[in-house]
Amino acid sequence: MDIVSHTLWGYGLFGRQKPLIAMAFGAMPDMVSFGAFAIIRFANGNYVHGKPPLDIIPAWCFLLYDLSHSILIAGLVTLLVFRLRPPLAFAMLAWPFHIILDIPFHTRHYFPTKFFYPLSDYFYDGIAWNTLAVWLPNVAGVLVVVGFRLWSRKKATNLPEE
Ligand SMILES: [Zn+2]
Structure with missing residues (x-):
């Protein structure tokens, strides 16, 4: 996506108490993979808008993508934080x-998600997120969860004082 x-999505689903952290x-x-590469290209004056071809992407970008897209690493780190700061972990x-x-x-x-990395390189060969049949329902989902978050915030601030 x-x-x-x-x-x-992060804000809508998990941003109740700490919206900026969720976002x-x-x-x-x-950000740590594509974003970092885009910033470096920008700083070097060779940034081109759009998805970069695979042959110009450095190895570290693939490694950071794999590490940051591992459900094992994300789950472990989130669990550790949960033991210390539950609202932050949420x-x-x-x-x-x-x-x-x-x-x-x-x-x-293009960047298959090896979600069990580094234990396995297994990935699911899915449908590209920029396909309209995926992207339009995604936008609808984003509107629903962000709408709900904004509505619930407004409702919380409009509660009568006790
Ligand atoms: Zn991603």
Whole structure:
């Protein structure tokens, strides 16, 4: 999924108490890989909008993608944080949710999601997220969860004082 959708899914589903943390963890798996590469290209003056061809993407970008898109790593880190700071861990669930969304919506041709990395390189050869049949329901889902989050925030601030 695109990074804006991931950010908004994180906010809508897990941003009740810590909205910025939920948005950050929703975006983080792509920011540390694609985002970092885009920033470096931008700094070097060779940034081109759109998805970069595989042959110009450095090995570290693939490694960071695999590490940040491992449900094992995301689950372990979130569980450790849960033991210390449960509200923070709840917002961090945007991270494993990002991975769950990427598993069926990436193909073997471009960054398949090896969700059991580093134990296994297994991935599901899914349907690309930028296919309209996937992306339009995604936008609808984002509108529903963000709408619900904004509505529940408004409702909470409109409660009569006791
Ligand atoms: Zn991703």
